Amino acid sequence: MKNKKSILAAAWLLVIPVLSIRAFTTLYPIAATIRNSFFDIKLLQGKNEFCGIKNYIFAFRDPKVLTSIEFTVIFVAASMILHIMMGVILALILNIKFKGQRFLRTIILIPWAMPAVVIGMAAKWGFNNDYGLINDLIRRFINPDFNYSWLIYKNSARFAVIVMDLWKDLPFFAILVLSGLQFISHDIYEAARVDGASGIQCFTKITLPLIAKNVATLTIPFTLWRLTSFDLVYSMTSGGPGEDTALIAYRITMEAFTNLNTGYAAALAVLLFIVMLIFTSLNMRLQTKMAD
Template sequence: MYRSKSKAMALLPWLLVLPVVILRAFTTIYPVTKTIRDSFFDIRLLAGKNVFCGFENYIRMFHDPKVLISIQFTVIFVFVSMFFHITLGVLLAMALNMKFKGQRFLRTIVLIPWAMPSVVAGMAAKWAFNNDYGLINDLIRRIVPSFQYNWLIYRGSARAAVIAVDLWKDLPFFAILVLSNLQFISGDLYEAAKVDGASARQCFTKITLPLIAKGVATLCIPFTLWRLTSFDLVYSMTSGGPGEDTALIAYRITTEAFTNLNIGYASAMAVVLFLIMMAFSLINMRITGSKKFET
């Protein structure tokens, strides 16, 4: 009797969480399997079409100029944005880690851009980069009165503007997370290094960087995935323009699914994006789990 009661008590936690597990499995597994299934069908709601097409959606994707442009900018967006997230994020974190008056206040206000919804940030940036009444050109005209430039109608500057706004918004949050890693480093290590005659540069390269490397690499996993699935910033700031030059792959998927109502084609792109995200996750997990990051 005691043994049966122990078994019942052991099963009780599982029974309590079972409804949540079932709900979570349904809301996760069903959409994924439905998307994979739809990717092999030509589903066009406007044409009333729903027929099996095999790998045609996948083949079409890599011959579609719009999709290729989206993939190109997505790669540029992810790598450039993450490069500056890492370099500037570490520098900002080190600045916030210094002891000075108003340190807590600065740590608080630096998070304001991150707390702002991406749609709001995108709309504000769209106004800021306007040639006639935008904040950016107004500041430049204080130095160069005759300056005229439409930032969001040229490919290079529009892409640079999207990346800059993404950095402005999410860099502070990245820096705060790096700061939490910095605060775990004992001050005794720096004191011992100074006694041995180490310079500030040597302290940074030999103590700080090795000890925060694994934390920074781990942070790159979610931040890279967020860049890959970024949609709302482009939607509110450029609507993918000029032309298709700032249309990230997530924006292209949304356009195909909800504007063109081409569900099958959008599902195929979503599956490819899912595989790319999974590959990034595996690479990052392999890197962060390697021995060179062990402390």
């Protein structure tokens, strides 16, 4: 018994320094952000005054923030719907046995491995009207007189950001769905075909139900990544035209490091943190139900 206690004490002595560092680098910034959110901190003006919930009230009246929230909701919803639909289709294609299957599974992850800033810069050039790849292909194969500046109009700029986000992360999502498909036995499909089931029936009655848990588990973390997305918009559109492609994470960064309005940025960060806590709790509940 004494030996077990001494081993446990030694284990805690080894773990406590790591836990202390982790607590300092995680809990302290959170506490400091919550504290700053109740202060009017403007570094350029040397201002640091307690303002209560003024920052939170102004957040829901600020046109720039409301526009950011609007696009964030559109971005997250559209991106996740397309990720789920196209990710399942791509996973099914990758699950088909053919020559070069392993090679395709490897190279398809290249966009995901690339930094979002690099993709954003490439997309900024690719959607350019004069020398961009997109318009060049349209002029070659569809309409030789086509002229359109994608990133200077609200709807097309938002569309371009969503497309590039999908292009980057869809392969990774599909590979994770593919891992779920690998656990489905071919015997189930053979038995279904013997009973006269068509390919569509096999997909709807066997494949979809068996990968539903896998897809649902992936949806929430991918949603959280979309909520905190910053670098793609920063390098591709800089939030433009106007503020129409500014995601909420981008707006927080601009308020904190460009406008140096630290207190207001902290309030926005706390609101985003609350939203992420809600999604995290949903994820934990979902995984608990799936485990049962």
